[in-house]
C-alpha cells in the first residue's frame with residue numbers, strides 16, 4: 001500500500017498546520033504555543049489521553065505499546081527563505097524541519113484516532129528542546145516510558161537532498177554520540193616584551209589544539225569514525241599582555257561507545273600532558289551529552305518494510321551512511337529498542353541554514369509511514 005488515501009486527502013490541512021508552526025518558531029523548552037496547539041488538536045482528534053497523546057487501538061489484546069516521537073523546537077537563526085509564512089520572530093526559525101516533524105505526527109495521530117485499526121496502544125510523543133539535546137532526556141526522567149509501558153520507539157528526521165517520497169535508514173549506529181569538552185589552561189601572565197617571565201597559556205593552547213588532532217590520527221582505528229573539533233578559543237585582552245589563562249571548548253563525535261571512551265581519555269591526557277610539558281596546568285571538563293543513535297535490527301526491519309510499502313522499494317535506502325550529527329532521540333533508544341529514519345525533503349539549502357524550509361510534499365509519505373508503523377507493527 002502506498003500513501004494512504006485518507007492521508008493524501010489531509011495534505012492541505014496538515015500543510016496549513018506546518019506553515020503556522022513555521023511562522024511561530026519557539027526555542028528550547030519554551031515551546032508553549034506549539035505544545036498548546038498540539039494538545040488542542042490531540043483533544044479534538046479524540047485521543048484517549050492528551051499529554052503525551054495516547055491512542056488505543058480497536059483492539060488492545062496484544063498489550064503492545066508503541067511510541068512515535070517528534071520534536072517541536074526551532075533554532076536561533078534569522079530566517080531568509082522569503083516564504084509568505086516566514087518566521088514572525090526575528091532571530092528564531094524552524095531551520096531543522098521540526099515544524100514538519102510535529103505536523104506529520106499530528107497527521108498520523110488524527111488518522112489513527114479516526115481508524116484505530118491496530119491491536120495495542122500508540123503513544124504520540126511531542127518533545128521540546130531537541131536542539132539543546134536535553135528535551136528527550138527530560139521526558140524520560142519524567143517517567144515517559146514507565147507511565148505508558150512503551151515497548152518500542154520510532155523517530156524520523158527530514159533529509160535535505162533526496163526527493164520527497166524517499167527514505168533512508170540503516171540498522172546499528174546512524175548518528176553520532178555528541179560530547180562537549182572545555183579545557184581551562186592556567187599559566188602565568190607577563191608583559192609581552194618579557195615572555196621568559198611568563199607561562200604563556202596561548203602557546204599551551206596552540207600546542208593543545210594541534211595535539212588533540214592525534215586522537216583521530218594516531219589513537220583511533222582509521223576505519224572507525226571520530227571527530228575532535230576545537231570550536232572556541234578564548235584568551236587575552238590586549239596586544240601587549242601575555243594572559244593568565246586560556247580556554248578551549250569543542251565537541252567530540254563518535255559512532256561507538258568504545259571509541260568514545262578512548263577519545264575522552266586521550267583528550268584529558270593530551271590536555272594535561274601538553275600543559276605540564278610547558279609548565280602550565282589544564283583542567284578538563286568532558287560532558288557526555290548524547291549517546292550514539294543506534295537502530296535496533298528487528299525494529300529497523302519493520303521500519304524498512306513500512307517505508308518500502310509507503311514509498312516503493314526502490315525509493316528506500318536500507319544502508320544509508322551514518323553521519324556525525326547527533327540526535328537526542330538516542331536517549332530514548334537507549335531505554336527501548338526502536339528505529340530512526342530519514343525522510344527525503346528534496347534539494348535546497350541544508351539544515352540549520354537561513355534558507356532551509358521543510359518541503360510539504362514529504363508530508364503524506366511521513367504521515368503514512370508513522371500510521372502504518374502502528375497498523376503493520378501491531379496488526380488488528
Ligand SMILES: [Zn+2]
Nearest residue numbers: 096131351352
Ligand atoms: Zn537541528
Ligand SMILES: [Zn+2]
Nearest residue numbers: 096097098157
Ligand atoms: Zn532536527
